[in-house]
Amino acid sequence: MKLKTLGTSDLKASVIGIGTWAIAGDYWGESDDAESVKAIQAGIDFGINLIDTAPAYGDGYSEELVGKAIKGRRDGLIIATKVGILRDGQEFINCLKPESIYKEIDNSLRRLGVDCIDLYQIHWPDPATPFEDTMPALIKLYEQGKFRCLGVSNFSEEQIEQVSKYLKIVSQQLSYSILERETEKSMLPYCIKKGMGIITYGSLGAGVLSGKYKKDHQFKAGDRRKEFYPYFENDRFDCIQELLKTLRMIAEKYGKPVSHVAINWVWKHEGVTSALVGVRNRQQAEENAKAGYWELSMEEMDLIDNAYQKYILKGE
Numbered sequence: 001m002k003l004k005t006l007g008t009s010d011l012k013a014s015v016i017g018i019g020t021w022a023i024a025g026d027y028w029g030e031s032d033d034a035e036s037v038k039a040i041q042a043g044i045d046f047g048i049n050l051i052d053t054a055p056a057y058g059d060g061y062s063e064e065l066v067g068k069a070i071k072g073r074r075d076g077l078i079i080a081t082k083v084g085i086l087r088d089g090q091e092f093i094n095c096l097k098p099e100s101i102y103k104e105i106d107n108s109l110r111r112l113g114v115d116c117i118d119l120y121q122i123h124w125p126d127p128a129t130p131f132e133d134t135m136p137a138l139i140k141l142y143e144q145g146k147f148r149c150l151g152v153s154n155f156s157e158e159q160i161e162q163v164s165k166y167l168k169i170v171s172q173q174l175s176y177s178i179l180e181r182e183t184e185k186s187m188l189p190y191c192i193k194k195g196m197g198i199i200t201y202g203s204l205g206a207g208v209l210s211g212k213y214k215k216d217h218q219f220k221a222g223d224r225r226k227e228f229y230p231y232f233e234n235d236r237f238d239c240i241q242e243l244l245k246t247l248r249m250i251a252e253k254y255g256k257p258v259s260h261v262a263i264n265w266v267w268k269h270e271g272v273t274s275a276l277v278g279v280r281n282r283q284q285a286e287e288n289a290k291a292g293y294w295e296l297s298m299e300e301m302d303l304i305d306n307a308y309q310k311y312i313l314k315g316e
């Protein structure tokens with residue numbers, strides 16, 4: 001498995017990380033807990049060391065499952081969780097107030113069954129709480145040894161500048177894939193210049209870049225991914241099918257699944273440390289991990305970019 005250093009930290013992360021939102025049993029429909037635990041363990045067995053979770057996923061349930069999966073296997077893993085989004089039923093509530101942060105971290109440590117979180121990420125900024133209030137609380141927890149490194153997620157450059165005055169920020173987590181290119185405009189060069197690592201989500205376009213979905217696919221009850229990933233709408237979906245022809249051609253050349261081409265395109269980029277890929281079962285975790293053992297050539301990266309320009313940009 002290829003590893004990259006996470007920003008200016010001393011952590012070396014696998015270029016593919018396990019995403020654990022879908023296994024939390026909410027927003028992605030029902031999931032099978034035993035299979036979810038096996039999926040995480042299979043990813044670890046195949047060389048993945050970065051596991052990303054958050055209290056917001058299933059109101060702590062994803063962290064509990066991660067805790068079960070890593071019991072007895074903690075060594076060498078980078079356990080990444082988040083702070084700042086509380087749940088009220090199906091609602092997500094931004095909260096970075098100090099009292100809330102102190103409670104959140106202790107709950108995360110307990111659910112994960114660890115003494116220290118390797119990468120603690122501010123999930124989203126909280127417009128109602130100034131960083132002057134939030135950051136001293138995080139510094140206190142850092143000094144108490146409750147987390148090793150601080151990262152952010154979904155932050156603007158200006159917000160990163162503000163929080164960096166208090167504590168070193170080693171990474172930014174954001175949406176990035178062949179289909180989601182906003183980040184290339186200025187965030188990617190900014191993070192490279194600042195020496196921060198980027199951890200990507202939606203790397204597989206919520207599954208559409210595996211090529212397995214047919215038009216008008218009806219997701220199971222409770223699977224709401226269409227609400228936050230816009231790839232399944234008719235015209236957009238058709239354009240993605242055109243793009244997938246190029247991915248398929250490259251995948252066939254190597255005898256690999258199409259999903260590998262999509263995942264590898266993400267982590268191959270300078271500045272990207274790890275591509276998170278959400279998993280539901282053992283087979284997906286094993287397959288995704290294997291994408292960290294081979295690389296696309298620069299010519300293939302260009303071919304994919306040309307197909308993106310032709311089919312996706314044109315269709316927007």
Ligand SMILES: NC(=O)c1ccc[n+]([C@@H]2O[C@H](COP(=O)([O-])OP(=O)(O)OC[C@H]3O[C@@H](n4cnc5c(N)ncnc54)[C@H](OP(=O)(O)O)[C@@H]3O)[C@@H](O)[C@H]2O)c1
Nearest residue numbers: 019020021022153201202203204205206207210277278284
């Ligand atoms: N920081 C943030 O605000 C934020 C936001 C979103 C996500 N995240 C994190 O990033 C992780 C990854 O993003 P994501 O899960 O939203 O999207 P994603 O990784 O693009 O898509 C994950 C989905 O793709 C399907 N899949 C995975 N491997 C596959 C394979 N080999 N073949 C076919 N289908 C496969 C699975 O669903 P099906 O099998 O049901 O199709 C899986 O749930 C999350 O789990 C979470 O940890 C963070």
